[in-house]
Amino acid sequence: MPLFKSFGLPELLVVLGIVIILFGVGRLGKIGAELGKGIRNFREALSKGAEEEEESGQDATASTLE
Numbered sequence: 001m002p003l004f005k006s007f008g009l010p011e012l013l014v015v016l017g018i019v020i021i022l023f024g025v026g027r028l029g030k031i032g033a034e035l036g037k038g039i040r041n042f043r044e045a046l047s048k049g050a051e052e053e054e055e056s057g058q059d060a061t062a063s064t065l066e
Contacts, residue, residue, distance in 0.1 A: 020028060 023031065
């Protein structure tokens with residue numbers, strides 16, 4: 001019998017209530033904003049890495065054609 005079979009709406013509301021009690025509404029907003037900034041920076045880094053990889057791949061094929 002699994003310990004965490006599934007989380008329903010009542011369980012999620014209890015967890016949300018505990019988090020609000022621990023951190024407070026104002027601090028929870030700051031945590032959410034910082035989390036959003038971190039995700040945005042991560043996505044930008046991934047896209048820059050993909051662009052650099054494409055550019056280096058194109059440079060390598062151009063040098064082999066010469």
